[in-house]
Amino acid sequence: MKCPYCGFAQDRVVDSRESKEADSIRRRRECERCNKRFTTYERIDEIPYMVVKKDGRREKFDRQKVLAGLLHSCEKRKVSTGQLQQIVDAIESFVVDSPERERSTSEVGELIMDQLKAIDTVAYIRFASVYRDFKDVREFKAELEELLSGRDAKKGSRAQG
Known part of the structure; x- marks a missing residue:
């Protein structure tokens, strides 16, 4: 002070x-x-942190909702609860650090997917399929191909280095 x-x-x-x-x-x-x-x-800070939905509605940020989505995506995967907790903590910090006290759900969703992709690609695809609302198998296949091409590019850069 x-x-x-x-x-x-x-x-x-x-x-x-x-x-x-x-x-x-x-x-x-x-x-x-x-x-x-x-x-x-x-x-006491009484103004809640908000997320802005795709249709413009605002909703209170809910850690449990983020955790529930992650748990569903990581079901039967070798992802520890500690790793999930770290993701939820990172997401909460991202929302709390906003000067406007709100973030868009698209920003939050992309951050979750970035974190999941680094931990478990199957959980990432599961989350992405729900979050991005894949309409058909082609959209799902395109996401998988992008994921695989990114992985192949990383292997190629390691082999040259």
């Missing part, structure tokens, strides 16, 4: 009290450079 008088970033808390409405905490602080006292208020 910066001192409003001298701008120094080091202070100590002299006193803390809950507000009468119990919706905030009042803290008396003392600057360690100029020794002047000032008051800060700490409140």
